[in-house]
Amino acid sequence: MTLDERKRKILESIVRDYVETAEPVGSRAVVKKYALKISPATVRNEMADLEEMGYLEQPHTSAGRIPSEIGFRYFVDFIMEKQKLSDEETELLNKVISSNADELNEFIGRIGYFLSQITNYASFVIVPSIKFKEFKSMQLIPLGKDKALILLVTDTGMIIHRRIDVPSSLNDEDLEQVSAVFNRVLKNKKISEINRTSLQQLREGLKHKRLLVDLALEEIDNLLKNTGDEKLFLSGTLNILNEPEFKDLEKLRKILTLLEANEVLKGIIPDVTGDEVDITIGHENKLDDIKELSLVYAGYKSLGETGAIGLLGPIRMEYWKAAGTVETVRAAIEEVFRQNR
Amino acid sequence: MTLDERKRKILESIVRDYVETAEPVGSRAVVKKYALKISPATVRNEMADLEEMGYLEQPHTSAGRIPSEIGFRYFVDFIMEKQKLSDEETELLNKVISSNADELNEFIGRIGYFLSQITNYASFVIVPSIKFKEFKSMQLIPLGKDKALILLVTDTGMIIHRRIDVPSSLNDEDLEQVSAVFNRVLKNKKISEINRTSLQQLREGLKHKRLLVDLALEEIDNLLKNTGDEKLFLSGTLNILNEPEFKDLEKLRKILTLLEANEVLKGIIPDVTGDEVDITIGHENKLDDIKELSLVYAGYKSLGETGAIGLLGPIRMEYWKAAGTVETVRAAIEEVFRQNR
DNA sequence: GTTAGCACTCTCATTAGTTGAGTGCTAATA
């Protein structure tokens, strides 16, 4: 499946031209635009070969060629090089990175915005669920009559809270007392260490506040369960409005609807493995709904968990630019996460 | 500007037909579909009158009539009645209301989803910034080496937190001590009562932990400042893809882009005054960008502050349905907020 | 192996012709 130098050059020209113009590329255009020292006729012969091999296709007899998905795949694997960010882009990225967005959501939001701004594709960032190891604090805070706030803090700084009803038979001091006992038993305790015995211990020590204890325990249980949901941030989805392949309203609706359903979207992103930028093109994707799209993405590590960032664009995508951007941003945010803890 | 019964009937027929079909309505269609006991010719005469009065317009000579914005306005003000929810819809609403979504965001999300589901228009919910009156608790929770969590709880159950760096010269006990002093001075204190004296008092009592105190005070200050941002929730924006008036890609892009910019959107919603459902049609709206859209909205009260819910659709909108839905949902969520505190 | 030349193919834009829905006006009718 290896192509000689000239064929590679021609394939590359066609890919680049097609990505730029979204029109089939003719033999003359290839010669002219990329200053090859051969005639259109020769190019035509080569193109016929490339078509036979499956790298190109022809919308109709008298049109130029466009790269097939296989052609794009070959281009991505063996021809293109990832394009580095320009100086201005790098500067902008640094600004985004160093802006004191100490709220995680905001930071991620800016990263996503940057990705889609720079590339003009839709971007996504998956933030892994941050597993915590220890409880740091448990509070029951009275809020006026009959209400209280139950508040848990983990060693990762995550805060879980819920408003609960408090039987009016309990007063503020009772709440404080329960807080204290919980804290004593659970504080700095690893989750794995919280076993039946210690829970039993809690119940025993606070028999007469059974209801409250049960509520609190239920909440802790909840916390443990919900620890498994990673979050997906999307940005720049409207960029697909610029792509001529989606000028058709029905296609557009399909894609936008898909992008709106976050949960579905999580499913289409393949499991990230290493640090490398990965690319899936058109039908290589799992779900039918995105067989007209390509994905350029990479995993990153944060607190031992794996997240992902990536771009979502048409098959006719500037893979070199997309891959370069994803690679750089991936490294940058991993660095941030490393420093930050 | 009052119309006789027959003209009203004809205007209504044209509005309803046009809303349904998005096509200009001819005299024959009016007679046939709405079983009026007059001839098309008569209707034509009346239509000519209505056009002269500004209630109808004609896309071109040989087409039927469509309602002008003034026509819609007349229809909304003097002809239509708000349509009540069907039994199934009411049932669904009750389900949404009573589902134990004790997270505010989730509750609002469901309300928005309901609104746009039922009407097929984009919906918005504005949640007012909840002003709080008292501090309930202030905690400094150590999180491993050099880090701590500063955590404030207000009487409205709002939680403000930030991760801060702690000078390594301070140990866990120092943190606890600062917490305690803060709590003693601020607990259950109204904001208006926190004056310079009490702050001075804090600083004095903790002179040797100056840095920490300043950090904490800064955070409290922050909290007070940020109390002013209301939140906007949007839902069902893709419904506009169904409207034939936006089959044009450029228009579509404009609107979707607008809807993506939450901040701009807040600006287009007029100040809500009373409890009544209000409607602004096309050019009655402030911003140029939404002069091709209509707004159906109403305010609601929550903890003394005013929020809003509403729908955003084409000028050719089912105002009766939209207004009825908004009215019902408005009442429902106000009831929820009333009960919940 | 490469290239010039040429017949051929197919899309796209333009034009002309046709259809049909709907109007406005006039004259007849109740």
Added chain:
DNA sequence: TATTAGCACTCAACTAATGAGAGTGCTAAC
């Protein structure tokens, strides 16, 4: 006087025909 039937007229939307242009594949010459 209000209503209606009848009819000529208008205009958008569809259809078919035509021609231009881009690009190919093939053949024969270099």
